[in-house]
Amino acid sequence: MIPGQDLLPPEVQDDLAVLFCDAVSCIAEENGLPDEVVDVSSNELALALSEARKDLVIMLTRRVALTSKSGGPEKFNGLSIGKLAGILVFRLSRYRIVHVNTSAIKPTNARALKLSSKIQELAALRFASETILKVRPLVWHPELLYVLSRRHINQEMLGVTFDVIATYCPNLTTTSPLDKPPFDKFYKRAS
Amino acid sequence: MSASSEVHVNSGVCTAEDVSAIINNKITEKPDWEPLYQYAVEFD
Numbered sequence: 001m002i003p004g005q006d007l008l009p010p011e012v013q014d015d016l017a018v019l020f021c022d023a024v025s026c027i028a029e030e031n032g033l034p035d036e037v038v039d040v041s042s043n044e045l046a047l048a049l050s051e052a053r054k055d056l057v058i059m060l061t062r063r064v065a066l067t068s069k070s071g072g073p074e075k076f077n078g079l080s081i082g083k084l085a086g087i088l089v090f091r092l093s094r095y096r097i098v099h100v101n102t103s104a105i106k107p108t109n110a111r112a113l114k115l116s117s118k119i120q121e122l123a124a125l126r127f128a129s130e131t132i133l134k135v136r137p138l139v140w141h142p143e144l145l146y147v148l149s150r151r152h153i154n155q156e157m158l159g160v161t162f163d164v165i166a167t168y169c170p171n172l173t174t175t176s177p178l179d180k181p182p183f184d185k186f187y188k189r190a191s
Numbered sequence: 192m193s194a195s196s197e198v199h200v201n202s203g204v205c206t207a208e209d210v211s212a213i214i215n216n217k218i219t220e221k222p223d224w225e226p227l228y229q230y231a232v233e234f235d
Contacts (some may be wrong), residue, residue, distance in 0.1 A: 126224060
């Protein structure tokens, strides 16, 4: 482990950008929002991912330094998927990434109008749940959606929350099993 | 139950290759997000 290692180089940021846009598209499609009313700012998305990269470099550097005080940097075992998801969800919900032209939605379509105001936070949660944590939507999602869209939370608290969720919530099925190498080192269930 | 031993706050993700492996391991089922959408339309 090298302090300050880059976990999100440009090519990984590009992959994450595509996956976030996929989440936005799925939510729009499932809620009857036509493609032409939803716009994703590639510039804001790139800024959010660039900032997430910096957050991860800082967190990694700090944790390697802390571990060094209690046994040496070789004792550091990497960041958790919860911390990774927490930083990404925070940044993907804070930049002005997703824009919905609500003037193109019929005033009688209350569902589409209300959902439009939270589509970016919905996409961030869906992205984290499906792409990183591999957990199905459960009772904790509404609370997180509200806090994320209308109250306050930072990337570290999101990280702790996602750590607990990743440890205790049932996993979605995946192409490669999460309880076998190399994924078992990321997805550790409570014993 | 000990939170420090049961919740894995430091584990696994060390390199960009780890992140790529995680995001490229696609889910093979389609979760139902409708309950969260329903909740989203209940508040302003």
